[in-house]
Amino acid sequence: MQQLEIFHIDSPCIGICQSGPRGYCLGCYRSREERLHWINLDDHVKSKIVKACALRKKRAFARKRSAETVIYEDPVQGDLLD
Template sequence: MQQLEIFQIESPCIGVCQAGPRGYCLGCYRSREERLHWVKLEDEVKSKIVKACALRKKRAFARKRSQDPLSVDTPTQGSLLD
């Protein structure tokens, strides 16, 4: 049984609004069509889009990490003497 959404699904926009090489926003990972029609969509569709965006983001970071393992979220330790 699926849980009913009680609250309105908020837009995942973080204000970056720049398309990447695959056509998805580099901030929220929505397609142009998903961004354009967001306000008109049913909450069930919005929920599916948000889940798809999370998967797209995960895949994008995995691709980037596989290309350059040191470029993504790798903290660097500074010297105590600097």
């Protein structure tokens, strides 16, 4: 049995409508199909998509952080008083 949604689920679109390298929108992290059919989906499916988008966003930021993290290895530094 589906749980009834009390509130209407609005589109997660934030107006940055560009596809990223994995095919998801860089603004809301929905796939092309999810964006295309959003208006026809019931609230139960919309809720699942919003949760999936949050997970996609979290993973994208984690990938970005790990790519930006540069491990700096300090060369062996001699004593300043030698």
